[in-house]
Amino acid sequence: MYRYDEFDQDLVNERVEQFRRQVARRLNGELNEDQFKPLRLMNGLYLQLHAYMLRINVPYGCLSSRQLRTLAHIARVYDKGFGHFTTRQNLQFNWVKLEDIPDVLAALAEVEMHCIQSSGNCIRNITSDQYAGRAKDELEDPRVFCEIIRQWYTLHPEFAYLPRKFKIAVTGSPNDRAAVQVHDIGLRMHLNSSGEPGFEVIVGGGQGRTPHIGKTIRDWLPEEHLLSYLEAILRVYNLYGRRDNIYKARIKILVNHLGIKEFRRQVAEEWEYIKDGALHIPDEEFARINAYFAPPAYERLDDLGQELNGLRETTDEFDAWMQSNVAEHKVAGYAIVNLSLKGPDRPPGDLTADQMDAVADLADRYSFGELRVNHRQNLVFVDVKQSELKELWGKLKALGLATANIGYASDMICCPGLDYCALANARSIPIAEQITERFEDLKHLHAIGDLTINISGCVNACGHHHVGNIGILGVDKKGEEYYQFTLGGSSNQNASLGDRTGPGFSADDAAGAVETIVNTYLNVRHNGEPFLDTYRRVGMAPFKEALYGTD
Amino acid sequence: MALIRNGALARDSFKNAAGRSELPDHGAVLVGLDQWREHRDPLLRRGERIGLLLLSDQHPEAIAADVHYFDLIALEFPGFRDGRAYSYARLLRERFKFTGELRAVGDVLLEQLHYMHRVGFNSFDLDSRQPLEEWKTAAGEFSVWYQPTADGRATATELRHWRNNQLRASAI
Amino acid sequence: MQQMVIANALRDGLVVFLTANGRWVNAIADGAVASDTDRAQRLADIALEAEQRCQVIGPELIEIELKDGLRQPVHIREAIRANGPIVRGHPGESGEGHGT
């Protein structure tokens, strides 16, 4: 894991003191809300419906047990005892006081965390594959590039006041677990014809009001040129992105307006000037950062195979958990374990302070003290010995974090919605609760198989509804909460945006509509065919008929 | 309004004629892009210092070949959220090699001075009661920089490698 | 039509209601209710001033009604603001939000 040196630490400490002064200026009335708002946003501080909300960066989803303990402490002392993991792999606290924020930031700084640029019209927290460095299908560890990019964008003086927010995601593997095609910039590593690794650069993807799948601006970019090329894209965007209408200000609108060819030309022209300049990444810098991500001290083990199968046969529940929550590791004898934050007892993505402490202890005991956050709002232990899986499962189960549903219907992405969010049109958490209830039966859940259900409380699409196999969008219909459905969305390597089913459903009918969709799928699917494939094969017609009847 | 130039309170010796129909008879003058285009020759003949004001939708590319005529280029921030001038400033300094006074005018907030300074501004039109103190606070807020920019200060990456080389050298 | 002024307090961000004597309270039951436009306007003026003095953020007039003898904002968004999130597993929130 990356560790701050004195430079990183000084910068974060200085930022805390800067914001302490800004908060003081706000509290004594020198700054009004209009002036303060962009400053607090660039420190991750929102004003929500009930209180201030603080969004803490978890850079590319990597978290240490020590950091998680500090988060637990903050949850207890400054909040109401819980936190919420988001689709940007971040953590949000919902009840912090403005006057406490400088102290909270200081506590975070002590464990190398901060809220810089977790909101505002600037480059946001970079996201990546939660299996980075451990996945079997990976070409290179994307965290190295993420960290280099993170430093480049942190307090970047030229790009602090962009037309709109800007999100970057990186994947080092052909199987995209980081949704790179729906980011302002997505970086997908692959090999060129001579077998050298480099990045496909995808630009102009995004969700929100006008969703777009990104377009390839460059098929293969050498790693050493990563920063200069990003800077060229950002500069063209900063200069020509629209500033007159916030709904048209994202880079996707500019790319669409100019066309990818013209946009590519402008970026190339800009890049020519800066490509071999100071942003060129020297080998020694790659080596320096790479060293932080050296693999932990694995033991020499064999894959368990038979033995594990034997264990699985003894307990159905453990077997189901192994099936859905455990993924292959590239090192023999180890496994990747997903902790489900989608149990029946709490809103999706929430974790209590006690759970945080307990998870931190488990991370120390079973996974070299590290964990990851994924963009589906779950946690991951990436280095668990196969021989300890059963034991770990038992402990996670006791914490309510072993629901065997990763990737399945009840593993929903769900934004805070109208229960918290000042921009929301409708609640999303109660809809998720109702859906969870309908898919409580494990056998049924597993029989349905891979299915992503994503819920957003408004068009801003923090809940990624456009790219859910089933997408649910809350809208306000004459003061009442309504839910529009889309089908066929996906954020993996073959990303697609969902299609609207038709008129929306009331809060009472939404979960029923999900069940209708799932039953229709079960009726028409071929053997072993996941929901997305079935939808792509049969199209909307049978679902429409089931939802709305034939007339 | 107060002017901070190169870290000190300064007097603005440029008469602001931007957008006016008449130019003052003598003395340093600040003109807009249209005026520069129209009165370029008479302005040069005056033999006095010339300042140019660029609005936030006026790309400095338009005067890239002329930068050496200007003693001052003022870039406008119509609202603090409009960040185009940050890019313009870097282009002026790094690409068009402008070495004169680069001034931030318009909605210039204390909180932004740090960024402005880093992209190459060396003077600031501040609407403030304590401009000098504000400038000092803002300028001293950070001691670490990750990005190479026109201000020429060493980045964290450069300092790290420099330090590592020192360590290596002293180990031998 | 009955109206109240709702806002967020500057220091802690919590939801507050304006009282008749210009104070801000967390409980909707303690806030002032204006039953005509003149009075509503007067409340709005006081609120605006409080905003300028950096006491509260984003004050607005909202419509309320009586439900089972208790004041409730008519619009769902404000009702949730007044009552707190109704979310299972958030101790202390469900049904006893800070606004009631």
Ligand code: SF4
């Ligand atoms: S999607 Fe809308 S309701 Fe949900 S968190 Fe984002 S802004 Fe709020």
